Amino acid sequence: MKNDNVIQVQDLTKKFGDFTAVNAISFEVGRGEIFGFLGANGAGKTTAIKMLIGISLPSSGEAQVAGYDVHTKAEAIKRNIGYMSQKFALYDDLTVKENITFFGGIYGLSKVRIKEKSDRLIEELGLETVANSLVGSLPLGWKQKLAFSVAMLHDPKIVFLDEPTGGVDPITRRQFWEMIYKAANSGTTIFVTTHYMDEAEYCDRVSIMVDGKIEAIDTPKKLKAQFKVDSMNDVFLKLARNIE
Numbered sequence: 001m002k003n004d005n006v007i008q009v010q011d012l013t014k015k016f017g018d019f020t021a022v023n024a025i026s027f028e029v030g031r032g033e034i035f036g037f038l039g040a041n042g043a044g045k046t047t048a049i050k051m052l053i054g055i056s057l058p059s060s061g062e063a064q065v066a067g068y069d070v071h072t073k074a075e076a077i078k079r080n081i082g083y084m085s086q087k088f089a090l091y092d093d094l095t096v097k098e099n100i101t102f103f104g105g106i107y108g109l110s111k112v113r114i115k116e117k118s119d120r121l122i123e124e125l126g127l128e129t130v131a132n133s134l135v136g137s138l139p140l141g142w143k144q145k146l147a148f149s150v151a152m153l154h155d156p157k158i159v160f161l162d163e164p165t166g167g168v169d170p171i172t173r174r175q176f177w178e179m180i181y182k183a184a185n186s187g188t189t190i191f192v193t194t195h196y197m198d199e200a201e202y203c204d205r206v207s208i209m210v211d212g213k214i215e216a217i218d219t220p221k222k223l224k225a226q227f228k229v230d231s232m233n234d235v236f237l238k239l240a241r242n243i244e
């Protein structure tokens with residue numbers, strides 16, 4: 001793959017019958033970049049992510065993720081990425097330690113490595129007192145932080161976060177973003193969707209999808225200048241919701 005891009009997308013398209021859910025999108029994401037992937041409900045974000053993580057084949061167009069072609073190397077992509085969403089994260093009926101062990105196994109880590117990672121992670125997240133509690137009993141914010149750490153267990157090149165902070169308070173979201181920054185600083189690429197516009201401000205670059213197309217893509221600062229507004233919320237309203 002040329003330069004330092006870990007995601008390269010060219011005219012990526014997904015059709016369901018006559019309906020085009022993702023319409024010839026093109027962009028690239030660099031190593032260690034925090035890339036915000038925004039759009040109103042139904043804009044096509046999840047459909048695009050599914051193609052990028054190798055669980056849905058494009059109708060046309062190209063994408064390389066972590067150096068692998070989505071058409072032919074989906075298994076290699078899955079080994080090199082992490083994924084977390086609001087809808088799927090951890091198993092509520094397993095304990096904190098059991099979740100870590102379970103996912104570590106899925107990611108192919110050795111028992112020794114899982115034990116090391118598990119001990120370190122529990123300490124870093126301050127979860128010592130609840131290590132043997134069921135994840136379902138934890139506050140949502142703790143679950144999300146744990147789910148993010150679990151998605152990073154196998155040191156993926158890229159982690160895809162689909163609305164990772166849904167439903168939690170701003171302080172907990174801010175703490176979650178500190179984890180994101182730390183991961184990005186150590187070279188992991190973060191590809192994140194969110195409906196919270198304060199979070200869009202935290203991204204290095206943001207793309208905004210409208211009806212299957214990417215209508216804008218740039219740094220938050222440049223997008224605000226381009227649309228002559230003071231906040232990403234206003235950029236989003238102007239573009240994604242077409243409000244003047």
Ligand SMILES: Nc1ncnc2c1ncn2[C@@H]1O[C@H](COP(=O)(O)OP(=O)(O)OP(=O)(O)O)[C@@H](O)[C@H]1O
Binds near residue numbers: 045
């Ligand atoms: N398997 C499918 N078959 C037919 N249409 C689909 C399918 N999956 C998604 N769509 C349609 O594609 C469009 C984009 O959906 P998608 O879930 O990608 O949007 P989104 O931007 O992720 O929205 P949200 O923020 O609500 O998750 C929607 O109109 C949806 O109904």
